[in-house]
Amino acid sequence: MTDMSIEDYLAKGGKLTSPGNVPARYRGELLRLMASFIDSELAGAAGFAETINDAPGIRNRIAAAKITQEKLDHAGRVLAVMGEFGADTARYDNRHDWAARMGRDADLKAARHGDDMRLSVFHYPVQGYVDAVVLNVLMGLATGVQMQEFARVSYAPLADTFREIAPREARHVDLGLTGLRQIVESDEGRAKAVQSVQYWLPRVEASFGQSASKRYETQARFGLRHTENDAMRKDWAGRVREALAPLGLG
């Protein structure tokens, strides 16, 4: 076999398999990508935890508890991969308040804020059960698109981890849609759901990042990304229409 640089190998679709064979810049971008997922799951779970008490009935409370528990578990699984690069996994999740939120009317766009890498959508506060269910469905559908993208990531141990996580994240959307179907049965619930959809739709949409992002180019060169932000956003919008139309919320 002829020798090949790691950069050429990655450009041709090669996979890396251990911290020992990743180049420095690749390492930085890979860890950043993992941190963004972990922080979003931790912040998402912290926000969703309150829903457990707000949910009507034991079944819905169990569903909310299950979603919260599994999002924490998914954060832990990706953090374990990060730990192989030297990250201090014991200290990581203790470093700040994941439940902290900004104002409901804050204008955050796609940018990161504060001292963590959570997607901007997880900085907005959830207001009650219906609001949480709507966010869970819209963001869950976005996670589905993201999982499809991340299963192709060039760091094989991470791609494997995302493939394990994906079916359970998909199940969170199903649980959310079940809850939403119950909510829209009443006029009051439907009105609340419509309001929440209007609130969350642009905020989840912004979480796909900027069009023609420079970061994307760097990530694509390393095989960490394959689909542009706009294409992922479009894919998500289609899934949202498909999910909401039967409920009369589309």
Add this chain to the structure above:
Amino acid sequence: MARFLPLQVTDIRRDTRDAVVVTLTPRPEDAGAFDFTQGQYLTFRRSFDGEELRRSYSICAGRDDGALRVGIKRVDGGAFSTWANEELAPGMELEAMPPMGRFHTALDGGSAKHYIAVAAGSGITPILSIIKTTLKREPKSRFTLVYANRSVNSIMFREELEDLKNLYLGRFSVIHVLKSEGQEIDLFTGRIDAEKMQALFDNWIDPASIDTAFICGPEGLMLTVADSLRKAGLDDAQIRFELFASSQPGRAKKKAVSRDATHAGDATEAVVTLDGATRTFRMPKQGENLLDAALAADIDAPYACKAGVCSTCRAKVLEGEAEMAINHALEDYEVAQGYVLTCQCYPLTDRIVVSYDE
């Protein structure tokens, strides 16, 4: 944090002219930590001329072998592998981290699967561990190994593979592909490329029968084989990789410390390289860390936690000196080589040269 534990060398066996198989025994209290999964590797550390080197070698033993064994092939100019091949002896102690790596699939005694593995050279080491463990623990599964080498003499574990063929008659087959020696059938000579993979699929291995494929070798082999497997209908989840990078970094260079650097001024000239582009800006020595200063200078440096925990913002100081306020992520040897967490990094010298590319 990674921790190194002592392992005693209890046996060394020469396998080929330039490869040894090393049997290691942990202390009784560490036995649990070294309870490995097939296909994992050990990372060793050793100091050469006062400089710490770390190298990873795959475990070649099966889970039911009752021993911890790694194969170490000598690489040209490789300090660790040369030392292991020439000077390592029974009774000596090595330091290693507990097994790591995810080059495996879950086994189930009831399944009847067909696995294939494609390995080149020392890429056989983790594959051997997988083959032994799988055939033992899944009595109804079968395994086909395609194994590329330069010549008969350079085939690692040749006898062991023959023994396995006899032990698991009808469940294990080996196809040797030799670069420089003609064999009876043309297919088995030369190197593994797209045509050879196609010929294998046409004549020897029905791709539709494959449940999981393992590939271990250098970059070119990984690309070729993965591409052929995908074209033959396997999806990404069925293909497992372990890259044995051909361009192993040599000895780490010591950081250059500028002797005439004075510590007088309050400001620093920072020279920062990212993605091959270098920018120079001035920053105060106190009150602002290097990462924030670089971000303020419109350098899109990688970072995540900003708390010295995650190591995303790691960079190397090439010239000048700096100190870190908090470090929960870098180990002593990385710090000795000049690596810093830029989110915790404050310059001490009037000029500092830092690279995110190294």
